[in-house]
Amino acid sequence: MTEKKSTVLIYGTNLGGYxxxxxxxxxxxxxxxxxxxSYVDEYQNQALTQLPFDFGWICGHMPQRLFKGLGCLTxxxxxxxxxxxxxAGNFRVKFKKKDQVVNNFACIECGRCVEVCPVTVGDRKAMWVNPKVGWENIYLVDWENCTRCGKCEEVCPTGALKLDRPEETLEADVGAIILAPEFEGPDASDLSLFAYGRSPSVILNSETARRSLLTNFTEDSVRLPSGKLPESFAVVVTPHFNKPGVEYENYNLSVTAVDRAIRIRTTLPxxxxxxxxxxxRGFGKNHYRWYQRxxxxxxxxxxxxxLSVHPESGEKATVKxxxxxxxxxxxxxxxxxxxxSPSQxxxxxxxxGVKPDSRGFCHIRxxxxxxxxxxxxxxVGEFSGPKGNPETIWEGCASLTEAIKYLGKPEFTPPAPPPLTSRKGEEIKVGxxxxSCFDTFRDKMDLELLRTRTQELYNVDHAEIVRGCCTPPTMKETAERIKASGVNRVVLAACTPLQKLLKYRNTMMxxxxxxxxxxxxxxxxxxxxxxHxxxxxxxxxxxxxxxxxxxVRxxxxxxxxxxxxxxxxLVIGGGLAGLSxxxxxxxxxxxxxxxxxRETLGGNxxxxxxxxxxxxxxxxxxxxASSLITVFTKSTVENMTGYAGNFDVGIETPRGRVAVGAGVIMIATGAGEYETTGFLRGADPRVVTQAELPSRMEKSQGLKHVVMIQCVGSRNQEHRYCSRVCCNQALAHAVExxxxGSEVTVLYRDMTAYGEDNLYEKAVExxxxxxRFPDDDYPRVKAGDGRLQVTVNDAGREKTLNADLVALSTGIVPDMRTNEAxxxxxxxxxxxxxxxDSDANGYPYEEAIKRLTKPFELASNCIFPVGLAHSPRSFDETLLTCRDMVGRALVLLGKGAFMPPxxxxxxxxxxxxxxxxxLCVDVCPYSARVIDPIKRVAVVRxxxxxxxxxxxxxxxxxASSLRDFTGKQSIxxxxxxLA
Amino acid sequence: MPKTLTVNRGASDAVRALLRSLIEGGKVEGVFTLARVNNKGVGYALIRDPEKIEQAEPFYPWMPSSGGKQLSRLVSLSRRPRPLAVVLRPCELRAFVELVKLEQCRRDKLVLISSTCGGVYPVETLSDGNPDDRVPRYWNGLKAGEGQPDARDSCRACKHFIPYNADLTVALVGCGDLDEKCTFFVNSEAGQACLEGQGGVWGQSAVETEATEKLAAARDAERERQREELHLGSLGIEGLVGIFGKCVGCRSCREVCPICYCTLCDFDSAKYENEPAWFARELNSRKGVRVPPATLLFQMGRMVHMSVSCVGCGMCSDVCPVNIPVATLFSSVGEANQKLFDYVPGKDESQKPPFVKAELNELENLTV
Amino acid sequence: MDAAFEPKLVGFLCRWCTYQAADLAGVGRSRYPANLVPIRVMCSGRVDPLFLVRAFLKGADGVFVGGCHPGDCHYIEGNLRARRRFGVVQTVFSVLGLEPKRLRLAWISASEGPKFTAQMKDFDAAVKKLGKNTAAAEVFL
Known part of the structure; x- marks a missing residue:
């Protein structure tokens, strides 16, 4: 058998792919x-297109740049x-590619190419910087107007610009392939019902988001073409009204709509x-709270x-x-x-050979x-269905969990840093x-004068100008110059240390x-x-x-x-999530x-x-069967000491206390079902829960009319969240x-139906x-003569239904006692x-994207809640959280020792x-500090x-200091x- | 309304008798209280000997140092097997609670006894003539529910003179019969346990009376007056130099401050040592340097560090050798900052100091 | 107002947001007054309130603190704590009759290059209106 390959091909740049x-x-x-x-995010992912929060996308790209720099990612x-x-394990892939005209990894953004470009197109040149992508500098050629004079290429000091890039076809052996194509939204013809493109007063939410990209939401984000600020707004969730099959809804659309409304109300009171x-249909963490807000x-x-939108004359429209x-x-x-659905x-x-599902998205097993x-x-991501950002990110991590079985041994180890020489005891000499950034700085500033004046400063022993410090040859050159100067402290005055920090540090090393x-x-x-x-x-x-x-002194x-x-x-909980x-x-x-x-595994x-x-x-x-898994049933976790990577846990088992060590802890404690005595539940056997309904349906004779009541124990004062699974479950039962042959009436507040099965449409059909009943007026159930009577407030009118069976859609509730313990x-x-709590706890949920994409697995202190312990979710959604968290754990486990990030x-x-x-322990965001109980001083993990x-x-x-930002240094x- | 126990003894005697019975009954290991030292002045002491209790002067109208700070040094973080009884003034008690929050000491196994407080005289008056001459005047004032015109500035302006976390509160302000009678207000089970077996009449009433309200109003007015006198709000650099220009840099204000809990102060660290290069720059820019330097930095630094926890005890003003009204400044800044976070230092042990927590939606007018 | 007055300004900029916005402003070749000298900090939560006091007493005409928007802090709540401390310093300034407007806290995210530029202009202009910080020439501080 041939050996499994360990390289992975990722096709596409959606968030899950990244x-x-x-x-x-x-x-x-x-x-x-x-x-x-032809540049990063030219094809935009769902987050960039739909995110209610208007922000640039810098943080998300940092890890990519890091691994690219290290040579692990191409x-x-x-x-x-x-x-x-x-x-699987041994694919041969063939792909074509054409390098960027300006390789933005090698570009130093000096702008000389733009300066020398002889062609002016409107307010820019034919060589220009794309303003839409604020997070990287995208130098683009407008091929329609470019005369190919070649001047830009001539002046490029680093050779990053080459006008003629050949199209190449490459092959590679890979163990697995991850498909991550980007988001596709509806176009004008898909939105004709909403007068889109026919009125200056109709715009897409993604357009307001894009307008706000570099400024956050401001008045300008919604200004009309005439410059007037609108006073009246309609925010329309189009998939709710559009023809079926044109556009699909992911669960954050409803919350996106109310979020936009909130932003408008707060900006324009x-x-x-x-x-x-x-x-x-907002059923993510905190979504219902957002609605209430x-x-x-x-x-x-x-x-x-x-619903339909009709253009009026001027900047007006009517929503009918x-x-x-x-x-x-x-x-x-x-x-x-x-x-x-993806055109790809x-x-x-x-x-x-991948297959589509019934809606045209990629089918997942x-x-x-x-x-x-x-x-x-x-x-991953929007390619396999409409979904929210947390799910997309989780799928990214989960793909490590699910791909690993096809892959060979990991091959990449970062290169060892160069050896350092101790300069302790030497007299301080600052250089x-x-x-000069390949002499481009000299165009704008007299560097020689700066050098002379620097040389005259207090405590400066040496000052010189270097050619560059961010390309491999110039890094080497600068390192040599530092060595030759004999200094032992260095100030490097160059361009931003944010993107080039690792290169600069490497130069020093x-x-x-x-x-x-x-x-x-x-x-x-x-x-x-x-x-200037x-x-x-x-x-x-x-x-x-x-x-x-x-x-540096x-x-x-x-x-x-x-x-x-x-x-x-350590996995706490032996239900689906824990077992997975x-x-x-x-x-x-x-x-x-x-x-x-409990006594047995399996959970609910x-x-x-x-x-x-x-x-x-x-x-x-x-x-x-696994020799690697030790199971303790009828046991509980009683105490924990230590910290991420080094937990010591005491478990109370029927045979006494057992101590185990763990690097990572998964909380998979699940949740329970809301129990009520309302609606005659418990008093009348004809009032059942959705979970009990299937066994009643088996003998469906006599069930002439079944009434279902939604949101029992969800989205109310006591439980201010949507339990997510009940609507789909009720609809499936209703359809069956x-x-x-039974009549079915569903009493509801909002049907949060979602997913491929289109259960809502089927049920209507x-x-x-x-x-629909009002938020604060739940239906009432009475035992009548023979049948149950359900009274419901239907748009202000009392309506009484006779039912043979009432099914309550009871919500998912956390087991507070267990969770608190x-x-x-x-x-x-x-x-x-x-x-x-979880990394997706942001308010609203989708805003958590920065926390979600943070390149720091330890941010949750290596404690990962999964499944229902995290929030209400379905069977497969539970599995996703598990694979995500396992993916994150896999990155950490087995390394033996860790350095600080x-x-x-x-x-x-x-x-x-x-x-x-x-105080420092209280404010540390990552529990990296603790008070030593013996010495009574803080220690750092x-x-x-x-x-x-x-x-x-x-x-x-x-008493607390940061090595490069000590108090003394800062002062x-x-x-x-200020001197 | 709390339960009360009224005994037929004067307030100081009643407390002494209670402390004595607590020791003799083995309920406490010792008592922490102000006590006479060789019949000259008072100092804090931890006492076990029942006879020595006679020297205790729980309500003697001077505060030689903050009892809260002193107590915190005794009852550090190690567990004590047996309780102590402690008599503190309300501001001292608040300071103690702040120190508990800052993990400098433990609250458990303490019976905290405090009183409605008429204030204290400045420390310097302890050694000025015969301090005991002031005592009868003080008690008469208490009976009438009035403060003393020559009490500490801070005391005359103090609005927190009813203790917050005491197990037992002794009513003093406005109690016309405090030479004959003493009423204990029971605020906790521990307080109740202390009084078990004590003779007296049980009842129930509120510690706040017309007299305490009147005193509070008088103090509010006095506080305003003091602040106006200092021209706070329009001091500016010039005004501040006028006030702090005479500071000798002795750091006494910090040493006696119950909230300054660091053992080695930031301002004594090498961070603020001044190199020749620094002097050279200062001489270049402002053409002169005050020596000792950075007084204002020290004072403003302390305001930034501890004003949210300032209990307004007034120790700092008391010990200032050049009579800078440190306490008035600090408590004014403190009150403004405490208002910002809706925080009363020493009131609620479970309320964390404002610096350690933060809310997403607050102080939004601070930013642009 | 002295037309020739060029205020001396210092800014503590958080490495994840505002310092990065300044990067963006730079790369976008935005122009703004050169009076503010930035100091990079890892998080606005690293800004010791004493820095503000010290800068003011050293004669800075204005001190700027820039951090991530609430909820966006790379370190979760560092910026919110910074806001609390900033509030304390401003209160100290108001009570003592100093000019709290010389201190400014702004949330500027990494992508808000234009906002950074606008803030630099605005703060510069605001401080110019206040005039020179008299602490700069005061010897007996």
Missing amino acids: RAAYALCKKGYKTIQLNRG DHYNAELLEVSGK SSKVTVFLKDY ALELGVNVVRTDK YGSDGGAVGVELVILVTGQK MKRLSEVC RHSSVETDVDGILA VFIC MAGLNPLLAEFVRLREDVIYTH ERDKMLEKGLSVIRAGVAR LGFEAPTPKDKFLSET CATELAANGFKVTLVER LAYLEGDQREYVDSLIEKAQ LRKK LGVQFV ISRVLGYPIDADGFF NSMYVAEVKEDFCVGCG PFLCDSCGSCVAICPND AVLDAT
Whole structure:
């Protein structure tokens, strides 16, 4: 048998694809990413297109740049996948690609190419910078107007610009393929019902989002073409009213709509905003709260079945809705649009055999999260269905979990850093090195004068100008110059240290110098590019250099701390989520301790339907058979000491206390069903829950009329969230009952139906009756003569229904006692609803994207809530959270030891000064600090420290310090700046 | 309304008798209280000997140092097997609670006894002539529910003179019969346990009376007056230099401050050492340097660090050798900052200091 | 107002948002007054309130703190804590009759290059209106 390959091909640049690349690289798998566009995010992902929050996308790209720099990730532009042969573990892929005209990884953004370009097109040149992508500098050629004079290529100092890039066809051997094509929204012809394109007063929400990209939401985001600010707004969720099959809705559209309304109301307080939708289908964490906030802010929410938009003369439009002639005139209609099925589907299915689902999205295997019908080919993000951002990101991580079985051993290890020479004991000698950026800075500033004046500054022993410091040859050159100058502290005045930090640090290390002895000041963005008065530029340049000198004079060398990381995992809870985590981890060779408080594994078996039971049974079998999984039943976690990577956990078992060590803890404690005595539940056997309904349906004779009541124990004062699964479950049962001939009436507030099965439409088609009741007026159930009587407030009129059976759609509720106990033991927070806090807890949910994409698995302190412990979700959705968290754990486990995320740049404690007040422990975002119980001083857990310095700022006497931002340094820097 | 126990003894005697019975009954290991030292002045002491209790002066109208701070040093973080009884003034008690929050000491196994407080005289008056001459005047004032015109500035302006976290509160302000009778207000089970077996009449009433309200109003007015006198709000650099220009840099204000809990102060650290290069720059820019330097930085630094926890005890003004009204400034800044976070230092032990928490939607007018 | 007055400004910019917005402003070749010298910090939560006091007493005519928008902090709540501390310093300034407007806290996200430029102009103009910080020439501080 041929050996399995360990490289992974990622086709497309949706968020899931980026996340997958990140997780795979971090685990040590090389990845190749194909971008169909000519620059980053030319094809926009769902987050960029639909996100209610208007923000740039810088953070999301940092990990990609990092791994690209390290050589683990290769990306290709203008790329297309041509052929896939072989099979899982050993694919041969053929793809074409054409490099960017300006390789933006090598471009130094000097702008010379734009300056020399002789062709003017409107307010720009034929060589121009795309303003739409704020997070990278995209130099583009307008080929229509370019004369190919070649001047730009001539002046490019780094050779990053080449006008003629050949199209190449490459082949590669890969173990797995991840398909991650981008988002496609509806076009004008799909939105004709909403007058889109026919009125200046109708725009897409994504357009307002894009207008706000570099500024956040402001008045200008909604200004009309004439410059007038609208006073009346309609926000329309179009998939709720559009023809079937045109656009699909993901669950964040409803919340996007109310979020937009909230933003308008808060930015323009006198505005009138109406949101039109069929149902409020926000069922993510905190979504219902967000809806309530909109109501509090005076947003008008109109639910209707039918809607159309009609242009009026000038900047006005009318929204007509409902069947009773409802109409509202507004100045601006914002359309919150859905997603179309991917146009890539057909081609990709031809190239690699993946199959579409009934709606045209890529089909995912049953009970898998990202595996397509072809072994070794996975699909993530919007390609496999409309979904929210958290799910997309989770799928990225989950693809590590699900791909790993097809892959060979990880091959990539980052290159070892160059050896450092200790400069301890030497007299401090500061050298200032001014980068000329391939002499381009000289165009704008007299660097020679700056150098002479720098040389005259206090405490500067040496000053010189270097050619460059960010390309491999110039890094080497600069390192040599540093060595030759004999200095032991370096200030490098160059361009932004944010993107080039690793290169700068590497340059220092190549000179044998610990980077803690160097400071990188931003000459380019702070001085050269933003000012033009020469004397002021010189003064400001000297100020930033002086500050750098002050900092490095107080810099001290210190090694990178390391700490061990146990490769065992503790899983709390032996239901579906816990079993799934345990078996996936064991499949990768990691030991797992599984703790279950009941006598048997399996969890809430009573709620499983169809083949779900078999699936859980097979997991139980696997867990029991695995030599790597130790199961403790009738056991509970009683105490925990230690910290991420090094937990010591005490488990109370029937045979006494057992102590286990763990690097990672998964909380899979599940949740329960809401129990009520309302609606005659418990008093009358004809009132059942949805979970009990299937067994009643078997003998459906006599069930002439079944009434279902939704939102029992959900979205009310007591439980301010949507339980997510009840609507789909009720609809499935309603459809089945209709097929058997029963009448069915569903009493509801909002039908949060979603997913491929289109159950809502089916139910309507089959004649299931729907009656909406008001939020605060639940139906009442009475035992009448023979039949049950259900009274419901139907649009203000009392209506009484006779029913043979009432099915209550009872919500999912957290087991508060268990959750609180575990939260206490683990020191892990629970959210306002009683579920465990998570990285997707942002408010609203989708805003959590920055937390979600954070390149720092340790951010949750290696405690990962999964499944229902995290929030209400279905069977397969539970599995997704498990695979996501297992993916994150896999990145960490097995490494044995860990460095801090910022290597030597960590916080420290001066023990003599520390009085153990614990303020730093309270403010540390990552629990990287703890008070030593014996010494009564704070100690730092190095690899949890992400160098923010909150601990330093709160410490009243500077006992806490950050190695490169010590109090003394900061004061010196401040003084030097102001000198 | 809390339960009360009224005994037929003067207030100081009643407390002494209670402390004595607590020791003799083995309910506490010792008592922490102000006590006479060789019949000259008072100091805090931790006492076990029942006879020595006679020297206790729980309500002697001077505060030689903040009892809250002193107590925190005794009852650090290690567990004590047996309780102590403690008599503190309300501001001292608040300081103690702040220190508990800052993990400098433990609250458990303490019986905290406090009183409605008429204030104290400045420390310097302890050694000025015969301090005991002031005592009868003080008690008469208490009976009438009035403060003393020569009490500490801070005391005359204090509005928190009813204790917050005491197990037992002794009513003093406005109690005309406090030479003959003493009423204990029971605020906790521990307080109740202390009084078990004590003779007296049980009842129930509120510690707040017309007299305490009247005193509060008088103090509010006085506080305003003091602030106006200082021209706070329009001081500016010039005004501040006028006030702090005479500071000798002795750091006494910090040493006696119950909230300054660091053992080594930031301002004594090498961070603020001044190199020749620094002097050179200062001479270049402002053409002169005050010596000792950075007084204002020290004072403003302390305001930034601890004003949210300032209990307004007034120790700092008391010990200032050059009579800078440190306490008035600090408590004014403190009150403004405490208002910002709706925080009363020492009131609620479970309320974390404002610096450690933060809310998403607050203080939105601070930013642009 | 002295027309020739060029205020001396210092800014503490968070590495994840505002410092990055300044990057963007730079790369976009935005022009703004050169009076503010930035100091990079990892998080606005690293800004010790004493920095503000020290800068003011050293003679800075204005001190700027830039961080991520609430909810966006790379370190979750560092910016919110920074806001609390900033509030304390401003209160100290108001009570003492100093000019709290010389201190400014702004949320500027990484992508808000234009907002950064606008803030630089605006703060510069606001401080110009206030005039020189008298602490700069005061010896007996």
